[in-house]
Amino acid sequence: MKRMILYFLAAVFADAGLSFEAAGQAKPVQQTVYFHQDTLRLVVGQEDSLRATAVPDAPILWEAPAAIPVIASIAPPANSGRYGKVYLVKGRKVGKTKVIVQVGAAKDTCWVYVSPRILVKEVRLNKDTVRLKAGRTQMLQAGITPQNATDPTLNWMNMGKATVTPSATNRTEALVTAAVVTDTTLIIAEAKDGSKCRDTCVVITHVPLDSIRLNKDTLRVDIGSKDTLRAMVYPSQATNRSLNWTVKGKAELTASSETDTVALIAAALTPDTAYVIVEAKDSSDCRDTCVVITRKPGDDATVEVNDQSIYASEGYVHIRSGKPVSLRIYTILGALYRHEERLVGDHVIALPRGLYIVVLNHTAKKIMVR
Numbered sequence: 001m002k003r004m005i006l007y008f009l010a011a012v013f014a015d016a017g018l019s020f021e022a023a024g025q026a027k028p029v030q031q032t033v034y035f036h037q038d039t040l041r042l043v044v045g046q047e048d049s050l051r052a053t054a055v056p057d058a059p060i061l062w063e064a065p066a067a068i069p070v071i072a073s074i075a076p077p078a079n080s081g082r083y084g085k086v087y088l089v090k091g092r093k094v095g096k097t098k099v100i101v102q103v104g105a106a107k108d109t110c111w112v113y114v115s116p117r118i119l120v121k122e123v124r125l126n127k128d129t130v131r132l133k134a135g136r137t138q139m140l141q142a143g144i145t146p147q148n149a150t151d152p153t154l155n156w157m158n159m160g161k162a163t164v165t166p167s168a169t170n171r172t173e174a175l176v177t178a179a180v181v182t183d184t185t186l187i188i189a190e191a192k193d194g195s196k197c198r199d200t201c202v203v204i205t206h207v208p209l210d211s212i213r214l215n216k217d218t219l220r221v222d223i224g225s226k227d228t229l230r231a232m233v234y235p236s237q238a239t240n241r242s243l244n245w246t247v248k249g250k251a252e253l254t255a256s257s258e259t260d261t262v263a264l265i266a267a268a269l270t271p272d273t274a275y276v277i278v279e280a281k282d283s284s285d286c287r288d289t290c291v292v293i294t295r296k297p298g299d300d301a302t303v304e305v306n307d308q309s310i311y312a313s314e315g316y317v318h319i320r321s322g323k324p325v326s327l328r329i330y331t332i333l334g335a336l337y338r339h340e341e342r343l344v345g346d347h348v349i350a351l352p353r354g355l356y357i358v359v360l361n362h363t364a365k366k367i368m369v370r
Contacts, residue, residue, distance in 0.1 A: 029055075029056055031054070031055070031056070031058065031103055031104050031105070031106045032054070032055045032103075032106050033052060033053070033054045033055070033058075033060060033101050033102065033103040033106045033107065033108050034052065034053060034055075034108045035050065035051070035052050035099075035101065035108050035109070035110040036050075036051045036052070036053065037050070037051075037110060038110060038111065039110065039111045039112075039113065040089060040099075040110055040111070040112045040113070041112075041113045041115065042072065042089065042090070042091035042112065042113070042114050042115070043091055043114065043115050043116065043117045043118075043150045044091050044092065044093065044094060044114060044115070044116060044117040045090075045091060045117055046090070046091050046117075046150075047088055047089065047090040047091075048088070048089055049077075049086055049087070049088055049089070050074075050086070050087050050088075050089050050099060050110060051085055051086050052085055052086075052087075052101040052108065053085060054085075054103045054106075058103045058104075059083035059103070060083055060084070060085060060101050060102070060103055061083060061101065061102045061103065062074060062076075062082075062083075062087050062099065062100075062101055063099070063100040063101070063102060069092060070092065070093055070095070070097075071091075071092060071093050071094075071095040071096065071097040071112065071114055072089050072090060072091050072092055072093075072097055072099075072112050072114055073089070073090045073092055074087045074088065074089050074090075074099055075087065075088055076088070087099070089112060091112075091114035091115075092114070093114060094114055094115060094116050095114055096111065096112070096113050096114070097111075097112050097114075098110065098111050098112060099112060117150050117193075118146065118148055118149050118150045119149065119150070119191075119193055119194070119195040120144055120145070120146075120149045120151070120152065120191035120193055120195045120197045121145050121146060121149075121195070121197065122143075122144075122145040122197055123142055123143070123144060123145075123154065123189055123190070123191055123197045123198055123199045124142065124143045124145070124199055125140055125141070125142050125143075125187075125189055125199045125200070125201050126140065126141045126142070126143070127140060127201050128200075128201060128202070129201065129202045129203075129204065130176060130201060130202070130203045130204070131204045131206065132162075132176075132178035132203065132204070132205055132206075133178065133205075133206060133207070133208055134178055134179065134180050134181065134182075134205055134206070134207045135177070135178055135180055136177075136178050137175055137176065137177050137178070138175075138176045138178075138203075139167075139173060139174070139175055139176070140164070140173065140174050140175075140176055140187065140189070140201060141172060141173050142154055142172040142173070142174075142189045142199065143172070144172060144191075149191075149193065150193065151191075151192055151193040152171065152172065152191075153171045153191075153192045153193075154166070154171065154172060154174075154189045154190060154191060154192060155188075155189070155190045155191075155192055156174045156187070156188070156189055157187070157188040157190070158185055158186070158187055158188070159185060159186040159188070160179070160183055160184060160185025160186060160203070161179035161180075161181065161183040161185060161205070162176055162177060162178050162179050162183060162185035162187070162203040162205060163176070163177045164176050164177075164187050165177070174187075174189070176201075176203055178203065178205040179205040180205075181205070181207065181237055182205060182206060182207055182237065182239040183203075183204075183205040184202060184203070184204050184205070185202070185203040185205070186200055186201075186202060186203075187200060187201045187202075187203055188200050189201075205239075206239035206240070206282075207235065207237050207238050207239045208238065208239070208282060208283070208284045209233060209234070209235075209238045209240070209241070209280045209282060209284040209286045210234050210235060210238075210284075210286070211234045211286055212231055212232070212233055212234075212243070212278055212279070212280060212286045212287060212288045213231070213232045213234070213288055214229055214230070214231055214232075214276075214278060214288045214289070214290045215229065215230045215231075215232070216229060216290055217290060217291065217364070217365070217366045218290065218291045218293065218363075218364045218365070219265060219276075219290055219291070219292045219293070220293045220295060221251070221265060221266075221267035221292060221293070221294055221295070222267060222294075222295060222296070222297045223267050223268070223269060223270070223271070223294055223295070223296055223297065224267060224269075224297075225266075225267050226264060226265060226266050226267065227264075227265050227267075228262060228263070228264055228265065229262070229263045229265055229276060229278075229290055230261060230262050231243055231261045231262075231263075231278050231288065232261070233261060233280075238282075239282070240280070240281055240282040241261070242260055242280075242281040242282075243255075243260045243261060243278050243279065243280060243281060244278070244279050244280075244281055245260070245263045245276065245277070245278050246276070246277045246279075246334075247265075247274055247275065247276050247277075247292075248274060248275045248277070248334035249268065249272055249273060249274020249275060249292065250268030250269070250270065250272040250274060250294065251265055251266060251267055251268050251272065251274035251276075251292045251294060252265070252266040252268075253265055253266075253276060254266070263276070263278070265292055267292075267294040268294040270294070271294055271295055271296060272293075272294040273291060273292070273293050273294075273328070273359055273364070274291075274292040274293075274294070275289055275290070275291060275292070275330060275334040275357065276289065276290045276291075276292055277289050277332075277333065277334055287332065289332055289334070289355075289357060289366065291357055291359065291364035291366075293364065308320065308321050308322070308325070308360050308363055310358045310360065310363075310365040310367065311367070312351075312367040312368060312369050312370075314369075314370050315350060315351070315353070315369065315370075316348050316349060316350055316351065316369070317329070317348075317349050317351050317356065317358060317367055317369060318346075318347075318348055319343070319346070319347045319348075319349065319358070319360070320345070320346045320347075321343060321344055321345065321360055322344070323344060324341075324342040324343065324344045325342070325343055325344070325360045325361045326339075326340075326341050326342075326343070326359075326360070326361055327339065327340040327341075327343045327358075327359070327360060328358075328359045329349070329351070329356055329357070329358050329359075330356065330357040330358075330359070331354065331355075331356060331357075332354065332355040332356070332357070337351075337356065343360075351369045352369070353369055353370055354368075354369055355367070355368050355369075356368075356369065
């Protein structure tokens, strides 16, 4: 550092036409030349630049002792002259050598130390498989062995629709972004040093179900008759669109052998109220319910609808009936929550938040209590 300061002061006085030893006196300036660093450390195969400055400015002669080019090679950059201020130094063999610059009688020396190149022996990702929902992200981390490898940087590649973005702050990390559709992508992390060490991770993108909707909330079937229920699955590109159908009651259910979004409902042998539940086979917890009312042929519930009403408000269900009816309230899973006989008039019943099926005789309605 002291030498750098002296050279700097010499340059300042030289620009003013004065020598450092006698500022203010018009004397000839003593020629100097110096390296910007005393030592340069390289590994075999590595190249770096070395800069020298002459004060006052003058062409610089770069000298190569006998150890050059055995230990290291020096050469001016392609766009620089032979006597320029910058040379490129490349480590060729483990050892120690020196580079000398000279301007007239002025000289300076920089020692070059070349160390062995340590290749990567193993790359190990922290995950073998990553399962993500569409559009979600996950950080992958790579362990490098040995830890003192000369070049621990990695090339990150993807084979599939998921993407991988190397971290800007950590060269052994990368952010994986899942595809927007169902997909399987192979992520490859490979050492850049030519050792061909690599590891892989499989990224599986799945699109979960958002909702299931049956085409009917209530199905009225005469004894001995049959009808069909259809389920709509959203979104259409969901990874697993498979459904489970169950029935609670005397009605019978047969899922279609071609597509499990269709089920055939056979009425009970006697008047009955059953509950058909359809739910996703994946982990989305999506489901819907339909009330299946088996009635005697000719029995019509439309008369009851005119003098009955069922609606929900915050924390309550409101029920009105002009004549005595049987009340049953079921949870979305078909469990009986409340049962009253001969209910008539206006009633307000408190319910926990959730989805319910309210049945008045043969009239059923699905409600959401918030």
